[in-house]
Amino acid sequence: MxxxxxxxxxxxxxxxxxxxxxxxxxxxxxxxxxxxxxxxxxxxxxxxxxxxxxxxxxxxxxxxxxxxxxxxxxxxxxxxxxxxxxxxxxxxxxxxxxxxxxxxxxxxxxxxxxxxxxxxxxxxxxxxxxxxxxxxxxxxxxxxxxxxxxxxxxxxxxxxxxxxxxxxxxxxxxxxxxxxxxxxxxxxxxxxxxxxxxxxxxxxxxxxxxxxxxxxxxxxxxxLKGASSKKQKSKLIYEFYRAMYVYYKKHHSHESFFITNIVVYFGIFVLCVLKLFLNLFKKKS
Known part of the structure; x- marks a missing residue:
């Protein structure tokens, strides 16, 4: 084959x-x-x-x-x-x-x-x-x-x-x-x-x-991707930002300073929470 x-x-x-x-x-x-x-x-x-x-x-x-x-x-x-x-x-x-x-x-x-x-x-x-x-x-x-x-x-x-x-x-x-x-x-x-x-x-x-x-x-x-303006499921938003965390931890955390890792993880967390919050106000389509 x-x-x-x-x-x-x-x-x-x-x-x-x-x-x-x-x-x-x-x-x-x-x-x-x-x-x-x-x-x-x-x-x-x-x-x-x-x-x-x-x-x-x-x-x-x-x-x-x-x-x-x-x-x-x-x-x-x-x-x-x-x-x-x-x-x-x-x-x-x-x-x-x-x-x-x-x-x-x-x-x-x-x-x-x-x-x-x-x-x-x-x-x-x-x-x-x-x-x-x-x-x-x-x-x-x-x-x-x-x-x-x-x-x-x-x-x-x-x-x-x-x-x-x-x-x-x-x-x-x-x-x-x-x-x-x-x-x-x-x-x-x-x-x-x-x-x-x-x-x-x-x-x-x-x-x-x-x-x-x-x-x-x-x-x-x-x-045929869904338009970014559509309301997303919360799980998908969570998985998107969790993937960032998993990828960074797997491939880059060992080569970065401890404080850099903390800043990156905190930044991913904040962005995830913010996106979940904003998503609540989007209309379904």
Whole structure:
């Protein structure tokens, strides 16, 4: 098997169906399988997906929802592909995207993972698709919306062209085309992360092991992200900031002064509480 496509479903029948269909819409010069993991959906989305796709898709039914990372790992444990594509259930794959990136990976054996240009529903770039690794300095500028002219502090790599191909630090978990050999070396997703931060952590480990991370801006997907103005579930806000804490503690706390760590942890806590408070006043949509 050349490619294993892994999709985690959680009560998103229509979105997941459309994502899978966007793959089936085209022919490919390689063999592939699609594995859908249902994270203990409380609705009937799993049974509906099984009825709709029948034996065209492999399904794994989780008995409990242990998060996005854990859901993906269940599929990675049984994936047969030389490459693995981690793909969000709210994405649409464009024509030639998988073929182009597969071909690029075949020609560049030093690349551990490749991402593509990820577009939001309104056509704008999802900035998470090409990033630097977060650190204390660039996170400070980003979280407090402080402009900086320093490339070292540019977390979102805004000045790099969207439609080109080049090496970066970090991809988005919405689309990660990964060499299985690299995964076997560094390990699967860290299940300490529930649904944020696991992509950054995995990219960090892949690069640390000596593999390249590539942004392939010549190919695209659409990511149907919820608008930032919508009211969010409190758990999602909490998990977002908890992921910051987990990532920093895992990769950076040992190289920082004690007082720096205290300031970072306190800052994450304050931002989380503030975001939860402000979210109470947002209207549902």
């Amino acid at each position: 050349d490619l294993s496509v892994v999709i985690v479903n959680y009560q998103t029948f229509e979105l997941t169906k459309n994502t899978v269909n966007s793959i089936f819409e085209y022919d490919y010069p390689f063999s592939y399988e699609i594995i859908v993991v249902d994270n203990a959906s409380a609705d009937d989305s799993l049974s509906k997906l099984q009825d709709y796709f029948k034996d065209k898709v492999k399904f794994i039914a989780s008995s409990e929802n242990r998060g996005f990372a854990a859901g993906n790992n269940q599929a990675l444990n049984v994936a047969n592909g030389r490459y693995v594509l981690l793909l969000n259930s709210d994405t649409i794959v464009w024509e030639n995207t998988l073929e182009n990136i597969y071909d690029y990976m075949e020609k560049h054996s030093d690349v551990g993972a490749t991402g593509c240009r990820v577009l939001l529903e309104n056509g704008e770039l999802d900035k998470a698709c090409k990033r630097s690794f977060p650190n204390v300095k660039n996170s400070f500028f980003r979280l407090f919306h402080i402009p900086t002219k320093s490339e070292d502090d540019n977390y979102n790599l805004d000045k790099l062209p969207d439609g080109e191909v080049y090496e970066i630090d970090c991809l988005t978990g919405a689309f990660m085309f990964i060499r299985k050999e690299a995964l076997d070396e560094v390990g699967f997703l860290d299940e300490t992360f529930f649904m944020y931060g696991e992509d950054i952590d995995l990219c960090y480990r892949i690069k640390k092991a000596g593999w390249k991370i590539i942004y392939y801006g010549k190919s695209k997907i659409t990511h």
